[in-house]
Amino acid sequence: MSKKLIELKNISKSFGSNLVIDELDLYIRENEFVTLLGPSGCGKTTLLRIIGGFEKPDIGQVFFDGCDITKLPPNQRQVNTVFQKYALFTHMTVAENIAFGLRIKKKDDDYIKEKIRYALDLVNLPGFENRMPDSLSGGQQQRIAIARAIVNEPKVLLLDEPLGALDLKLRQEMQYELIRLKNELGITFIYVTHDQEEALTMSDTIVVMNQGYIQQIGTPEDIYNEPENAFVADFIGESNIIDGIMVRDRLVRIGGKDFECVDEGFEENENVDVVIRPEDVELGSVEGGYITGEVVSIIFKGVHYEIQVKSDIGITFMVQTTQNFPVGSHVGINVIPDNFQIMHKPQSEDEEIMNKDEAVKDEHES
Amino acid sequence: MNRKRTRFLSTPYILWIVGFTVIPLLFVFAKAFTDQSGTFTFGNVTAIFDSVHRKALLLSVELAFISSLICILISYPAALIIKASGVSNKKTIMFIMILPMWMNFILRILAIQMLISSNGIINHFLTVLGISPMSIINTPVAIVIGMVYDYLPYMLLPVLNCVLAIPEDIIEASKDLGANRFHVLTKILLPLSLSGIGSGITMVFVPSMTEFVIANILGGGKIQLLGNIIEQEFSVSMNWNLGSGLSVTLMIFVLLTTVIFGRTTSESDRGFVI
Structure with a gap:
């Protein structure tokens, strides 16, 4: 070095x-x-x-x-x-x-x-x-x-x-x-x-x-x-940032459904932020999906489509994929365990400030 | 755009310029190149070489030069200080500085006379303090004081505008490249303010050179600038031909200085002056 x-x-x-x-x-x-x-x-x-x-x-x-x-x-x-x-x-x-x-x-x-x-x-x-x-x-x-x-x-x-x-x-x-x-x-x-x-x-x-x-x-x-907190995840590229509960090591519960992940070292049933990059959400046939959802919107971005999918666990995912799924179609949704990024909820002063920033941003958007 | 129509709109200005600038100028030229009987002569123009007139012209140039220089020496540091000061509303400062211009300039010159005359306020204070009184009234110094006091805003405004327009990051960039305060002044600030100084000089030098009222009041009628001589030819000697001839000479001088300083101005805009 x-x-x-x-x-x-x-x-x-x-x-x-x-x-x-x-x-x-x-x-x-x-x-x-x-x-x-x-x-x-x-x-x-x-x-x-x-x-x-x-x-x-x-x-x-x-x-x-x-x-x-x-x-x-x-x-x-x-x-x-x-x-x-x-x-x-x-x-x-x-x-x-x-x-x-x-x-x-x-x-x-x-x-x-x-x-x-x-x-x-x-x-x-x-x-x-x-x-x-x-x-x-x-x-x-x-x-x-x-x-x-x-x-x-x-x-x-x-x-x-x-x-x-x-x-x-x-x-x-x-x-x-x-x-x-x-x-x-x-x-x-x-x-x-x-x-x-x-x-x-x-x-x-x-x-x-x-x-x-x-x-x-x-x-x-x-x-x-490996963004360390939701701010970094959000600022670097687009992300789905979702509330979750860490049931135990390597298992996170989102919207009442348990997903396998690779993260460890959290307390049991700890509230966490879950980050999933839009390109890591895989869409396919309804039968092959771990969960299912309905395409709400699709926008052509050049290299890929940006798709909003409302899933049956109540969470809307942003997805980037090169495949075209028409609005209204039903799709299966999969995310491999590696692509869940689990983060502690903000506690320290630094991170609270980050949340304030988010709040300000929300105000602007509303 | 309808050209005929736009031309029509310029008519009042053309009439104004023709009626109040071109025709009077033609009269002046006509008088300048004829004698009192109306025959053509160069005598009134070459009269500038008479020793009285030559001395008056040289004194006019000298006092105008000194006044311009003093105005620069006051305005430039002032502009730098205003730029460096954290004052957010710099327009207010400008406003305060040009506020004296709102008063009639003869009144202001009379005020200066009150201050510096032999029995004036300054000498009064000096006597009270036991210092021997100064005698500057009726000297060229008094006239320069009057000119500087009167024309300072005409230097300060263009200089200040120019200095304020210099971007802060250019100054920072020069410091970043190793420039100390002296380098920043000589290599960045001064070259970039030349256009302002140039127009300031034109606005101070030209009226100072043609000045006669200040010289009358503060010079006590003893000091003859070319302006005074011209004025007397018209009002006292009633020799309009000689007055016009000297005016034409003065005009040529003014034109020359304007061209010289005008060139500095445009060159610095193109960036050739360092």
């Missing part, structure tokens, strides 16, 4: 009476692609700005390579940032933009020239030296912003929703570009986004945040397949 490069200890930050980050601890290893993922207002951007030096935490410390950099201003930190709106210097050419940091460090002209060429090659925009930022497309501007940051050879690159303003196609292209860049440069990327797909595609590690708390840290596979 590579060493810890950045360590955040007991960080709290509030703006006015609004507590944005609450006693947060986090470390980031060398050469990791870490994504801070969460809904807007979860504190992810503030956390990034604390690492970049643009905000001072109210309490807590930031360590970089073992040194306390909490009070160090941004211009003295070995990190560079790629901003959401590119923040290119509109009064300078592309080359002058890229050279900005190097000129301040008083590098010689040959070195700077070589670096500009190298950086433009790296972001696939060779020959753009004398263009003005205004004459570039959004995607090109973002590449220049990345080039401008990496010529300074930072140990860490901070990216604040850098693809947020781009269209879908370009965003997907840039995701691959960023992965390639990260591998070529061999530096740490800390990436902030609210887009779970972006996070799953690019990250080595995902930090899911909500309301200033870290909800879960793990690999994309961990986060997707």
Whole structure:
């Protein structure tokens, strides 16, 4: 395992009476692609700005390579940032933009020239030296912003929703570009986004945040397949989140019906949240189904259909399948034991906050 | 869109411009290039090279330049401070700063006269404090004070607008790339505010250069700016031809400065000035 490069200890930050980050601890290893993922207002951007030096935490410390950099201003930190709106210097050419940091460090002209060429090659925009930022497309501007940051050879690159303003196609292209860049440069990327797909595609590690708390840290596979709570399950992809009772190890009761699962270590008859991913609900003939249901709606989504099935145990499942089941048809429903994800009901303060968030969301929806 | 109709709508403005700008200008030019008997001459225009007129023109340029410079030196830091201040309603601050403009400018100049004249309020206080009184009234300094006081809002407004429009993330990006406060000022803030400073200079320099009322009141009639000479040619000497000739020269100077500063403005918009 590579060493810890950045360590955040007991960080709290509030703006006015609004507590944005609450006693947060986090470390980031060398050469990791870490994504801070969460809904807007979860504190992810503030956390990034604390690492970049643009905000001072109210309490807590930031360590970089073992040194306390909490009070160090941004211009003295070995990190560079790629901003959401590119923040290119509109009064300078592309080359002058890229050279900005190097000129301040008083590098010689040959070195700077070589670096500009190298950086433009790296972001696939060779020959753009004398263009003005205004004459570039959004995607090109973002590449220049990345080039401008990496010529300074930072140990860490901070990216604040850098693809947020781009269209879908370009965003997907840039995701691959960023992965390639990260591998070529061999530096740490800390990436902030609210887009779970972006996070799953690019990250080595995902930090899911909500309301200033870290909800879960793990690999994309961990986060997707083994969400630790209903918030994570709901935020990462779509899910059926159902109330259940853990009858005993490996047996969960949903809507009065017992299902086999693989989870253990719960108390007998404990109330739990059960998460089933829509693609894990299998539909088939009525005879072959463990339970049955009726198709309520079906929407074509391109790769798959999204189907709502009202089951005879009173629960409506969201299902994603490539098969077409007409509205009103009766189907059998199966879920294999591996695909039940059982979670404790929220008890701790962190998780209660998550529920508050849910409540707010419900209000908005109603 | 019906072009005839839109053209018709512009008629009042065209009439206004022709009646109150073009025709009077033609009169001025006609007077400028003729002598009092009506024969054609360059004499009124070349009269600028007479030593009295040349001195007045140079003093006008000098005072206008100094006033513009002082206005920049006051406005720019003020704009930066307002930008940096956490005040959410920056328009209110702007409003307060231009509030003096609501008062008649001659009244304001008379107020300045009351403050700085030999028996004025400031000297009164200095005497009370046992400090020897200053004599700045009737000097070029007094005129500069008047000009700065009068024209400061015309510098402050464009500069402030320009500085406030600089996005915060560009400043943060420069810091992120290693810029200290000095770099941020010289490489980011100043280049990006050139257009505001440019239009501010035009709005302060031009009226300062053609000024004569402030010079009359605060200069005590002893200090002759080109504006004063022109005014006297029209009102005292009744030599309208010479007055018009000098006006045309002054106009050319004003035009030149506008072109120079106008170029800075448009260039900084395109981003060529660093």
